[in-house]
Amino acid sequence: MMRQKIQFATAAAACLLLAACATPSDPPPPDVEVPVPLPEGIDFDPDLSTEPPDDSCDPLASYRPGSVTAEEARETLAEPDLVRIGISQSTNLMGYRDPVSNDLSGFDIDIAREIAERLMGSADAVQWVPMTSSEREEAVNSERADLVVRTMTMNCERWQEVEFSTEYYHAGQRLLVQSESGIEGLEDLTADHQVCTGEGSTSPGNINRLSEAQPVTVPDFNDCLVLLQQGVVDAITTDDTILAGMAVQDPTLAVVGEPFSEEPYGIAFAKGNTELAQYVNGVLEDMIEDGTWAEIYERWLATPLDQPDPPPVTTTYQD
C-alpha cells in the first residue's frame, strides 16, 4: 500500500514537472523596427542605362505655321466645337488643382487656355483631360485628347510617337535640397547621397550619368518631396519648373546648381495631325510676340525660379 502511494506521488510529481516545462516562459518583448512610411513602388536601386540620349534628330524643329486657319484646325478635332486638352492636375505651378478653390491653375494651363481661346474663340469650349505622364502619347493617338500640354520634353524617341509644336518653354534638370545641406550643385553629390526622381522620365538616366549619387525612383515625383521632407533622401532632381513648384511649398528647401540637361517643352498632337500643330505653332509665335507668353511666365515662374528674365525659347521649323 505504501509503495503504491509512493509510486503515485512520483507519477504526479513527474506530470507536474512536465506540465511546468511545457508552459512557455515569458515570451521576449516584440521587436519592432522604426516605421518609415514609403510610397508604393519606390526603388532604391533602379536599373538605369548610362547610354547618352538619342540625338539623331533636331527635337525642336516643328512645322511652319503657314496659312492654316482656326477653322481648318478645328476640323481636325474629334468634336468640332470642343477641344480636349490633356493636362496634369498635380504638378504645382505648371498644372494643378488649387487645393483651396479646386480650380485648375498653372503655366501649362494658361498656355492651353490661350490656345483654346484663339482656336475655338472661347476659353470655355475646353474639356480638360487629366492624365499621368505615361499616358500622354497614348492619349493623343487614341483621340482621348486633341492636344497635350503637360511638361512634356521633346526628344527624338517621342517624335516617333507623336507630333510636337515648337518649343514653348525651355526647362533644365536641376537639384532641390535642404538649404542647410551644403549641397550647392551636381559636383557636391557623393556616392552616399540618395537622389529622388520620378521613374520613367529622362531625369534618373541623367543623374546616373552625370554624378556618383545613388538615384532613387518613385512612380510619382510628388512622393519625392515627402521623402525629402522626412529625410529619407538627400535631394530631388527633375525639371527646374517642377522643382520650383516643390520649393514654393517649403521655405527650408532651395533649388541649386546650374541646369545640367536641356528639356525643351512641346505640345503634343496625334501622329500625323500636322495641321493642328501648324496652327498651334502660329498661336505660340503670336503669344511670344504680343507679350502674352511673357505675362504667363511672369505670373507663374519668374518669382519661384528667381529668374526675372525667362530662359530663351527657340523657335525652329523643319520645313
Next chain:
Amino acid sequence: MTVQSPPAPPQASPPKTPGAPPGDSWVSRALAALRHTPGQLRGLLTVLVVLILGAGVTGMTAILGKSAVIEQTTSQSGRLSVAALQLYQALSQADATAASSFLTAGTASDTVRITYQEALRDASVALTTAAGEVETTEDAQLVAEIDARLPVYTGLVESARTFNRLGEPVGATYQRQASTLMRAEMLPAANTLQSNAIGDLGEARDDAASFPWIAAALGVLTLGVLVWSQIWLSRKTNRVFNLGLVGATVAMIGFAGWLALSALASASHTERSHEEGADPLELLSEAHIAAQQARAEESLLLIARGEDGDAADRYAEQMTQLTGEGGLLEQLNDSFGDDSGLSGPLAEADESASAWSDGHDEVIKLAREGSYSEAVDMAVGEDENSLATSFDQLNEALTEATDISAERFVGATADAERSLSGAAAGLAVLALLAMVCTAIGIQLRVAEYHA
C-alpha cells in the same frame, strides 16, 4: 512482492486453500478469494465502484471542460477576436474617413472629421484590449507592429491636413502616403491578428460541440454491469431485487440521461451561436471592411487628381469582392436573406451598395472629363444623391445586421452555458449516490455469509 524461491513447477503446486496462503502474493490470494461467493461479491463491488467512479469523473471533466471552453469564447479568445475585428474595422474606417475628410477640408460638410477621430479612438481602445488578451508571440508582435505605426499614420494625416489648409498641394501626397502605410502594413497585420483569433474560436467551437463519448461509454458499461449483477445475484440468492443495486441503476440512468441531454443541448446552442452569430458576423465584418477600403480608394483617386491608376484598380478589386458575383453581399443574401431579422438590413445594404457603385462610375466620368469639383461634390458632398449618402446607408445597414448577429451570438452562447449549469455538480451527486447504493446493496449480501 519479494520472491525468494524459484517458481515451483505447476504440477507440484498444492491446491490453494482460502485464508492460508503463506508467502504467496496478493494476486493469487485475490484469485483464490474469487472462487467463493463473498469474494466474488467483493470483486463485483470493486469493479462497479471503479466503473461508476470512471464515468463520474470523465463526465464531470467533460462538462467542466465544455463550460471552460464556452466561457473562453466569451472571455479570452472571444475578447481577442472581438478586439481584433474592431481594430481592423476601426483602422479601415479611419483610413476611409481621413481620405474623405481631406477632400471636404474647410467646408461645412466636414463632419467626417469627427467620424475619423472616433475611428481612431476605437482603434486605440481595440489595440489596448488586444494587447491585454494576446497569448502568442506572433500575436504580440502583430499588436506591437500596428501600435508602432498608428502614431506615424496619424502624423502623416495631420501633415496632409495642415499642408492642405495652407493651400500646398503636397498635402495630397502626405494623405496618399498615410493610406499606403495603412493599406500595405497596418491593415494586413490587423487582418492576420483577426484570422488568428477566429481560428482559436473555431477550435473552441469544435471542443464545445463535441460529445463526451468516453463518459457516455463508461456510463452505459456501468449500467450493463449493474443489470448483469442483479440477474446474477438473483440466481445466487433467489431474491428478485437487491434494493441497493436497483437504486444504483436508477442513479446511473439519471446520470447517463443528464450527461447526454446537457451535452447535446450545449452543442446545439453552440452550433446556433455560430450559424446565427459568428458566421454572419464574419461575413458582415468582411463586407464592412471591403466597403471602407473601397471608399478610401475612391477618395484617394480624387486626392491624386485622377492620376493614380492603381487606386482605381484597388477600388474595383474591393468593390468586386463586395458586390460582385459570389461576393460578400451575395453570400450574405444567399445564407441569411430569408432570416426575418437580417433580411431587411441586408436588402438595404444591397441596394445602397449598387447605388454607390453606379454613382462611382458617374464620379469617375466627371473626373475624367475634367469636372473635378463636380466629381468631388458628388463623392463627398452631403447631397441626397452623393456617394457619401449611399456609403453611409450601406454602412448603417451593415452595422444594423452586425448588431443583430452579435446579439444572437451572445444569446446562444449564454444558452449553451446555461444548459451546462449544475450539470457537473448533478453528475457528481448521482455518481456518488450510485456508488453508495452499490456498496450498501453488496455489503448486505456479503454480511449474510458472515452471519
